[in-house]
Amino acid sequence: MSRFKATYRIETSHSLEEAAESMAGEQSSGTFVDVPGETDELRERHGARVARVTELDTVDEPTLPGSSPPDDVDEPESYTRAEIDLSFPMRNVGSSLPNLLTTVAGNLFELSPFSGLRLLDIDVPAALADAYPGPQFGIEGTREIVDVWDRPIVGTIVKPNVGLSPQETADLVETLVDAGLDFIKDDELIADPPYSPVEDRIEAVMDVIHRHEDRTGEKVMYACNITGDVDEMLARHDVVKEAGGNCVMVSVNSVGLTGLTELRRHADLPIHAHRNGWGALSRCPQLGFEYAAYQKFWRLAGVDHMHVNGIRNKFCESDESVIRSARTCQTPIVDEGDTVMPVFSSGQWAGQAPETYEALGNVDCMYLAGGGILGHPDGPAAGVEHLKQGWEAAMRGIPLEEYAEDHEELRRAIDHYGPVGSGR
Amino acid sequence: MSRFKATYRIETSHSLEEAAESMAGEQSSGTFVDVPGETDELRERHGARVARVTELDTVDEPTLPGSSPPDDVDEPESYTRAEIDLSFPMRNVGSSLPNLLTTVAGNLFELSPFSGLRLLDIDVPAALADAYPGPQFGIEGTREIVDVWDRPIVGTIVKPNVGLSPQETADLVETLVDAGLDFIKDDELIADPPYSPVEDRIEAVMDVIHRHEDRTGEKVMYACNITGDVDEMLARHDVVKEAGGNCVMVSVNSVGLTGLTELRRHADLPIHAHRNGWGALSRCPQLGFEYAAYQKFWRLAGVDHMHVNGIRNKFCESDESVIRSARTCQTPIVDEGDTVMPVFSSGQWAGQAPETYEALGNVDCMYLAGGGILGHPDGPAAGVEHLKQGWEAAMRGIPLEEYAEDHEELRRAIDHYGPVGSGR
Numbered sequence: 097m098s099r100f101k102a103t104y105r106i107e108t109s110h111s112l113e114e115a116a117e118s119m120a121g122e123q124s125s126g127t128f129v130d131v132p133g134e135t136d137e138l139r140e141r142h143g144a145r146v147a148r149v150t151e152l153d154t155v156d157e158p159t160l161p162g163s164s165p166p167d168d169v170d171e172p173e174s175y176t177r178a179e180i181d182l183s184f185p186m187r188n189v190g191s192s193l194p195n196l197l198t199t200v201a202g203n204l205f206e207l208s209p210f211s212g213l214r215l216l217d218i219d220v221p222a223a224l225a226d227a228y229p230g231p232q233f234g235i236e237g238t239r240e241i242v243d244v245w246d247r248p249i250v251g252t253i254v255k256p257n258v259g260l261s262p263q264e265t266a267d268l269v270e271t272l273v274d275a276g277l278d279f280i281k282d283d284e285l286i287a288d289p290p291y292s293p294v295e296d297r298i299e300a301v302m303d304v305i306h307r308h309e310d311r312t313g314e315k316v317m318y319a320c321n322i323t324g325d326v327d328e329m330l331a332r333h334d335v336v337k338e339a340g341g342n343c344v345m346v347s348v349n350s351v352g353l354t355g356l357t358e359l360r361r362h363a364d365l366p367i368h369a370h371r372n373g374w375g376a377l378s379r380c381p382q383l384g385f386e387y388a389a390y391q392k393f394w395r396l397a398g399v400d401h402m403h404v405n406g407i408r409n410k411f412c413e414s415d416e417s418v419i420r421s422a423r424t425c426q427t428p429i430v431d432e433g434d435t436v437m438p439v440f441s442s443g444q445w446a447g448q449a450p451e452t453y454e455a456l457g458n459v460d461c462m463y464l465a466g467g468g469i470l471g472h473p474d475g476p477a478a479g480v481e482h483l484k485q486g487w488e489a490a491m492r493g494i495p496l497e498e499y500a501e502d503h504e505e506l507r508r509a510i511d512h513y514g515p516v517g518s519g520r
Numbered sequence: 521m522s523r524f525k526a527t528y529r530i531e532t533s534h535s536l537e538e539a540a541e542s543m544a545g546e547q548s549s550g551t552f553v554d555v556p557g558e559t560d561e562l563r564e565r566h567g568a569r570v571a572r573v574t575e576l577d578t579v580d581e582p583t584l585p586g587s588s589p590p591d592d593v594d595e596p597e598s599y600t601r602a603e604i605d606l607s608f609p610m611r612n613v614g615s616s617l618p619n620l621l622t623t624v625a626g627n628l629f630e631l632s633p634f635s636g637l638r639l640l641d642i643d644v645p646a647a648l649a650d651a652y653p654g655p656q657f658g659i660e661g662t663r664e665i666v667d668v669w670d671r672p673i674v675g676t677i678v679k680p681n682v683g684l685s686p687q688e689t690a691d692l693v694e695t696l697v698d699a700g701l702d703f704i705k706d707d708e709l710i711a712d713p714p715y716s717p718v719e720d721r722i723e724a725v726m727d728v729i730h731r732h733e734d735r736t737g738e739k740v741m742y743a744c745n746i747t748g749d750v751d752e753m754l755a756r757h758d759v760v761k762e763a764g765g766n767c768v769m770v771s772v773n774s775v776g777l778t779g780l781t782e783l784r785r786h787a788d789l790p791i792h793a794h795r796n797g798w799g800a801l802s803r804c805p806q807l808g809f810e811y812a813a814y815q816k817f818w819r820l821a822g823v824d825h826m827h828v829n830g831i832r833n834k835f836c837e838s839d840e841s842v843i844r845s846a847r848t849c850q851t852p853i854v855d856e857g858d859t860v861m862p863v864f865s866s867g868q869w870a871g872q873a874p875e876t877y878e879a880l881g882n883v884d885c886m887y888l889a890g891g892g893i894l895g896h897p898d899g900p901a902a903g904v905e906h907l908k909q910g911w912e913a914a915m916r917g918i919p920l921e922e923y924a925e926d927h928e929e930l931r932r933a934i935d936h937y938g939p940v941g942s943g944r
Binding site for chain 2: 194202327
């Protein structure tokens with residue numbers, strides 16, 4: 097492929113074609129002023145092209161401040177939204193993920209014709225994807241580690257968010273593994289703080305997990321938050337590995353694309369990507385990034401699991417957006433090898449399992465619950481069990497209330513968290 | 521300092537105090553559900569506190585979609601904006617820049633009580649700042665390299681944005697150094713593409729710059745765009761240095777915080793920070809980041825120059841915001857050693873020099889012009905000269921029109937780009 101495509105939603109008071117051309121120019125060989133060296137040949141070889149303009153709705157007020165009207169207009173009467181495709185020459189970027197990002201999501205957010213500009217998706221060139229390792233474990237490799245195949249990987253987050261010592265964390269993990277969880281992750285607010293260094297925490301937690309495995313044969317995955325500077329992350333990865341750990345977690349926005357890439361090239365363990373900070377890039381619908389575009393960068397850089405929020409979550413995201421995000425994680429960029437496991441969390445209990453399963457069409461996900469496990473009236477083991485029962489019901493197409501008739505933990509959960517169709 | 525402070529602007533239909541408390545809770549020891557381990561002692565040691573709530577204006581419609589009203593309200597009548605300070609225990613974060621970012625700008629953008637949430641500023645703890653090298657050259661060190669002391673460093677960007685071969689770039693640089701420029705930078709869209717590898721480009725460009733220095737004694741700084749993966753950036757830095765180069769440029773958002781930190785720890789050259797992508801983080805006034813907060817992370821990580829746009833720029837940013845950004849770059853975080861050079865660019869000619877000088881109160885900046893140099897009716901040398909004359913006039917408090925009476929290049933520029941008070 098000698099060209100690649102990026103898709104945007106724009107909002108502008110200018111003609112859609114002119115506005116789209118200004119984006120294509122700014123992000124390739126154009127500039128605000130005619131430049132001697134910008135020959136026709138150079139423009140032909142390096143210019144981005146407007147490949148599609150599809151008009152959407154019109155609004156009376158600009159979503160974002162600061163845009164300029166066309167020269168011959170004082171006060172625009174309306175602002176038109178459109179979906180557009182820009183086509184870029186591969187040769188402009190080379191095989192570089194950060195430079196791809198600059199090209200498709202750099203200065204253009206600030207261009208004056210636009211009162212809205214959002215990157216919706218990007219067709220990543222295979223040649224560029226090939227230059228990056230991608231997920232090392234992905235869906236299959238993650239399942240192998242925990243040996244769970246026919247249902248979602250059920251997990252939880254160590255809480256309270258901050259403040260537990262390594263031993264207190266391990267004590268809580270003991271409760272959680274005894275409850276039958278497949279997966280436990282650190283909170284994003286705990287990486288290597290003075291009160292819980294990774295080295296001590298992983299030692300204490302893996303001791304619990306290894307003893308549990310010796311006793312039961314069950315292998316629990318623990319995503320240890322190693323977020324830090326590059327050298328710190330590499331060293332912590334090694335510490336986790338040496339302690340027999342089986343997953344590292346990273347706050348990807350805080351670390352950035354090249355730090356994550358560097359970790360991936362070094363790593364022997366799955367990388368669990370926490371997307372905190374994502375709201376700043378996405379919450380204004382006419383600005384920033386759609387998850388479909390955003391998550392591709394991290395997958396190519398090499399994460400194995402990506403958070404997607406959950407249906408009826410406690411945050412601001414719509415269910416429809418959550419499902420779109422989860423599906424996009426399971427959709428190949430170049431091939432199946434680059435798909436990753438979507439991680440559902442926030443306000444989850446069995447109540448959302450049927451809709452999640454229906455929307456996803458498979459069980460290749462992590463399904464995390466906090467209060468949905470620890471808050472179960474009969475304790476954490478019943479909390480875990482009710483989640484597994486909820487997914488069983490979903491997979492068999494049996495309504496939760498019906499399945500609960502002979503599944504006590506689910507019945508108690510419906511009484512406590514329900515009704516079915518609510519969030520926790 | 522055992523605690524540090526972050527300042528936000530929020531918009532919510534909830535009581536301001538409750539909303540602020542929910543932020544403090546989510547970003548420290550709180551969670552959506554009562555958790556056994558969250559004892560009073562833990563909350564005392566690790567809880568974030570609401571240190572200030574200052575009510576601002578009220579709006580009828582939510583800025584961002586997806587927020588939830590208080591439980592007892594169906595449809596909020598209004599949304600109140602406020603400025604709030606949260607105080608965090610240092611021990612929650614330790615000395616880690618990425619984990620600081622997760623703490624002050626992580627999940628909280630998605631919290632459901634908020635229809636707006638923007639990080640305005642952060643008091644970075646000195647202990648954390650001390651753990652990072654900060655700028656290696658800063659204002660003073662940059663001036664030393666080019667030996668320009670009593671006015672802004674006048675510069676330009678290699679144009680067209682993309683497509684020039686190394687030799688074509690060097691030919692253009694020859695024109696530019698002959699014109700008397702102090703500083704030349706690559707476009708952010710050219711790093712190491714197949715048609716212009718860093719290795720070839722730096723060789724060709726530095727040959728021109730060295731010959732110019734031999735002839736005139738003038739030392740020109742060339743910011744070579746080395747944006748790439750970590751190992752690529754370190755290698756390219758070395759290539760630039762070996763070729764006698766004196767500056768590297770990085771698209772900081774594309775590289776990320778830890779990649780930049782890693783480069784800084786390796787670097788012997790000034791790091792010129794290009795902020796492309798910043799619009800996605802900032803253009804919605806009730807979301808994302810204020811520059812005051814944003815730039816501190818990059819300065820601590822170690823950049824030396826930071827782009828701030830320019831007065832009457834071609835983008836969407838207001839002059840007032842541009843000036844605030846420039847001033848904040850010159851304001852110590854911990855001490856003078858961590859200040860950096862603000863880089864003005866976009867639509868600049870001498871016409872904005874008086875206001876820029878008045879607002880800044882000093883000349884410790886880079887002042888970049890593209891069309892304002894190459895578009896001068898008497899050629900690039902007159903373009904550079906008119907910029908220097910404009911700044912002389914500004915520093916002496918002489919109106920540009922008056923100074924132009926006996927400064928030909930400035931007079932011609934006013935005729936061409938003017939009137940004074942306009943952008944280019």
